Amino acid sequence: MTWLAIAFLVAWNVTTTLLALLVLVRQVVVTLLFHFGCRAEAKRLPDGGDPPRVTVIVPAHNEERVLQGCLDCLTRMDYPADRYEVIVINDRSRDRTGAIADGFAARYPFLRVIHRPDDAVPGKPAALLDAINGSTSEVLVFFDADYLPPPQIVRRLVAPFRDALVGATMGRVVPYNANANMLTKLLDLERRGGYVVDQEVRHRMALLPQFGGTTGAVRRSALDAVGGWNTASLAEDTDLTYRLFIAGMKVAYVAGAECYEESPETWQVRYRQVKRWAIGHNDCLGRYFFATLRASRQPLIARLDAALVLLVYTVPSLVLLNLVIALSLPTQVGETWASLAIMAVSLTLFTGIGNFAPFYQIAAGCVSDGQRRAFAAVPFLFVSSFTSLLACNAGVLQLLKDRLFGSTTQWDKTQRFRGPV
Amino acid sequence: MFSIVIAVVVYESLVVLAYLLCWRLVRGVDTRLPILSTVGGDAGTRTGYPAPGRAALRAPSLAWQLLTFLLGATVLASVALLATAALASLRGALIAAEVASPVSMDPILLRLALPVGHLVVLLVLYQRLRGSVLFPTVAVHLFLIVFCLLVTAFDPERMAINRLTLIPIFATNLVLMVVTHGLLTLLFCRNRLELLAAVILAAIGGGILALGTMVIALVSMLNAGPLFFFQLYLVSAFGIFGLYFCASSIVLSLFARD
Numbered sequence: 247m248t249w250l251a252i253a254f255l256v257a258w259n260v261t262t263t264l265l266a267l268l269v270l271v272r273q274v275v276v277t278l279l280f281h282f283g284c285r286a287e288a289k290r291l292p293d294g295g296d297p298p299r300v301t302v303i304v305p306a307h308n309e310e311r312v313l314q315g316c317l318d319c320l321t322r323m324d325y326p327a328d329r330y331e332v333i334v335i336n337d338r339s340r341d342r343t344g345a346i347a348d349g350f351a352a353r354y355p356f357l358r359v360i361h362r363p364d365d366a367v368p369g370k371p372a373a374l375l376d377a378i379n380g381s382t383s384e385v386l387v388f389f390d391a392d393y394l395p396p397p398q399i400v401r402r403l404v405a406p407f408r409d410a411l412v413g414a415t416m417g418r419v420v421p422y423n424a425n426a427n428m429l430t431k432l433l434d435l436e437r438r439g440g441y442v443v444d445q446e447v448r449h450r451m452a453l454l455p456q457f458g459g460t461t462g463a464v465r466r467s468a469l470d471a472v473g474g475w476n477t478a479s480l481a482e483d484t485d486l487t488y489r490l491f492i493a494g495m496k497v498a499y500v501a502g503a504e505c506y507e508e509s510p511e512t513w514q515v516r517y518r519q520v521k522r523w524a525i526g527h528n529d530c531l532g533r534y535f536f537a538t539l540r541a542s543r544q545p546l547i548a549r550l551d552a553a554l555v556l557l558v559y560t561v562p563s564l565v566l567l568n569l570v571i572a573l574s575l576p577t578q579v580g581e582t583w584a585s586l587a588i589m590a591v592s593l594t595l596f597t598g599i600g601n602f603a604p605f606y607q608i609a610a611g612c613v614s615d616g617q618r619r620a621f622a623a624v625p626f627l628f629v630s631s632f633t634s635l636l637a638c639n640a641g642v643l644q645l646l647k648d649r650l651f652g653s654t655t656q657w658d659k660t661q662r663f664r665g666p667v
Numbered sequence: 668m669f670s671i672v673i674a675v676v677v678y679e680s681l682v683v684l685a686y687l688l689c690w691r692l693v694r695g696v697d698t699r700l701p702i703l704s705t706v707g708g709d710a711g712t713r714t715g716y717p718a719p720g721r722a723a724l725r726a727p728s729l730a731w732q733l734l735t736f737l738l739g740a741t742v743l744a745s746v747a748l749l750a751t752a753a754l755a756s757l758r759g760a761l762i763a764a765e766v767a768s769p770v771s772m773d774p775i776l777l778r779l780a781l782p783v784g785h786l787v788v789l790l791v792l793y794q795r796l797r798g799s800v801l802f803p804t805v806a807v808h809l810f811l812i813v814f815c816l817l818v819t820a821f822d823p824e825r826m827a828i829n830r831l832t833l834i835p836i837f838a839t840n841l842v843l844m845v846v847t848h849g850l851l852t853l854l855f856c857r858n859r860l861e862l863l864a865a866v867i868l869a870a871i872g873g874g875i876l877a878l879g880t881m882v883i884a885l886v887s888m889l890n891a892g893p894l895f896f897f898q899l900y901l902v903s904a905f906g907i908f909g910l911y912f913c914a915s916s917i918v919l920s921l922f923a924r925d
Contacts, residue, residue: 281854282726396702424698428690434698442721501721504702572896590839602843605912606850613854615721618923620698621855622916625689625909 255571259588262564269561272554273444273603277610279451280443298407299329300400300463301383305373307337309391310346311662312508316391317350321357324397332357333381337373338364343391368656371477378466378475387463392662394422394506395461403463406498413468413495414486416445417461417503423663426511431623432630433509433516438611438620439604442501449499452545454552457490457497459483461505468495480655481526488534491552494543511663517637518658524641525648525655527559562638568592604631670764671885672780678882682906683788689913692920727857735856736849739869743845746873751837754881761885777889781898833887836899837880840907847908848872851915855923864918872911879907 302320306313313334320332334347336359347359360380362373378386385404389395399417406412418441424434448455457464459482469475472489479485487497510516538553572592605624612621648655703721726732852865879902886898 281850420700420702422699424700428694431693431698434700502703506702590835602847602908606847609851609854615700617698617700618855619696619919620700622689622693622696622920623698625686625912625916626693628904628909 256584256588259568259571259592262568263588263591265557266561266565266568269554269557270603272551273607276447277443277603277607280447280607280610280614283447283450297326297329297401297404298385299383300325300331300385300387300404301377301381302330302332302387302389302400303374303377303381304332304334304389304391305337305370305377306334306339306343306347306391307370307373307659308339308341309343309662310339310341311664312392313343313346315664316389316393316395317347317357319393319395319397320389321350321354322397323395323400325400327356330356330400331381331383333377334359335373335377336361337370338362338366338368367477369477370659371475371479371482374482375475375477378469384466385463386466386469388460389505390460390507392508392664393419393460396505399461399503399505400463402500402503403461406500407463407465409496409498411494411496412465412498413472413490413493414457414464415462415498415500415503416455416457417500417505418442418445419458419461419507420504421509422506423508423511426509426663428623428626429513429516429630430509430511431620432627435608435612435620435623435627436604436630437509438615439607442611442614443607445499446501448551449501451547451551452496453548454487454491454544454555455497455499456555457483457487461503461507468493471495478654479526479529480522481530484527484530485533488530488538488552488556491544491548492534492537492541494541508662508664510660512661513633515661517633517640519660520634520637521641521644522655522658524559524638525645527556528642528645531556531560559638559641562635563642565592566635566639670761671888672777672784674761675781675882675885675889676784678878679784679788679906682910683791685910685913686905689916693916696920732853735852735862735865738862739848739852739865740845742866743848743869743873743876744841746870747841747844747876748873750874750877751880754877758881758884762888781886781889782894785901833880833884836883836903837876840876840880840903844872844876844908844911847911855919864922868915868918871914875910875914876907879903879910882906 302323304313304316304320317332317334323330332354334350334357336344336347344359344361351357351359360376362376366372366376374388385407387400387403403415403417406415419437421430421434421437423430425431445455447453462483464486468490469486472486472493472495476482476485476489490497510519535553535556538556539549541549541552544552569592572588605627608624608627609621612618644655647653848865848869852869856862856865883899883902886902887895890898
């Protein structure tokens, strides 16, 4: 190997290591802020008049196992009946999804069903767009068909819209099948870290909480102002989050708006889910990274944090690549202090990003939830992080392949596990 | 080198057993979280304040936080240093046994012993844990075995064992473990009994760190280059920090009451 190539590898390694280090430090700092920072009193919202008219949208593609539970919950919502409607989108289902939805529509006048034809554009984002176009409400609330929303959640998700700058709100997702197996226990832990700590601190520090596409609400006028729903993205929620941010609007995280979901129960399903997120998220990284840094209507710290969050599905690839380079350097240049130092930093980052930073965040989430014993499953996150690492890298490679050959990856529906109907 | 391979494999088998024991304890713990679902009386639309989340972290006094952190760090570092010194004689005995041993092994077989051993352990775990979770690590081990064979075949000098100083590795792991234990103690430790548990855990952590470092030292006599560093990562992640987290999990699932 020539010295030029070695110099290039070292430069690449140092640059990407610094980037990964920033993401690692950010995650630790966020948890330290959660742990030690003061919890500001909730800011009183401006007085408003009547609650806005709300449409709850439930996309459903072959959801006969879970749809009834979700619709049962939505018929018991604590919200003025004359300002509330539910739209179920039966998205080309081959099972009894359409019949179940039609049964509810016959009994509840505020619930209607849109049946998408077989030749409709496939994918959840396209189905959601049909429902958005079919409604006239000022606020759109989204739930996946496996969710079990409690009665007060719509009120809670809608409340922050009294602040005119809020374009979207996001609640907290809680897996109801956390005890099913090791994977669901681990996903439960990851959710605690992500929602209880990361989203909460982003909200508290006036940064950018993520609108997650479900258990969340969007102001229609804000959606229109940023160009509408993006059906081309595999992470349309992240896409919307960043468009709102760049346009100067806010996303509010509502910690008290909790909703049950079903976590994937097999590693294969989880792998496909993370891979899809990695493709969509990295697509957003390409489109919004520099625009986020230039978003002059937002505070500098919020811009920097939002840009770092965009990197979360890229960093695993960078860290893995760094590790491979670091492992090969001593065989190329000998075990010099420089190659050993790069190796040590790369290994520490690999451990730090994969393990220490999320473990600390999860621990804080468990303590905050008053469930310290839930943290006991944490050693097994070592194995979970390997799967996520693989899925993230596969997502990055798939995105590069799509860009290179001009192809697009289709939406991959998450398999459900609730008992047979 | 045969007895060193045996020592390392015994250690790694103990790590696997600790994981399996930990999982048997953890899987029975009910971790479902009841969601906040009070009807009516809602914040936000009625009171003008957004709906609050769960209770804030109850931070103890600064003096208590300092005491727990310093006590844990002192115990952990002291035990790690003392145990390292104590284990040095064991390491010496192992090496002396090597010199006296009439058994000699082919160096290529020795290099392959650990990655192949890992692969076997992973395949057993793959069955036990019922899933593809370990697939990436299986793939990495296969890669390492092929890599090792290729380098041995074409450029054996690259695999020559050099004497490494283990002080930076020990120091890095010690600092990371003190920080990890300290921050977790600050989160979890709220009364004297829990402080006692945290101190015991710190002592266990120190012991694990010393044992793990000894294993790394033994591995450095078997493998060089990328193989050694990958082994270093595995021992650090699973054999030191993984084992520490297993110990803390067992303490939590046995004693913590929420």
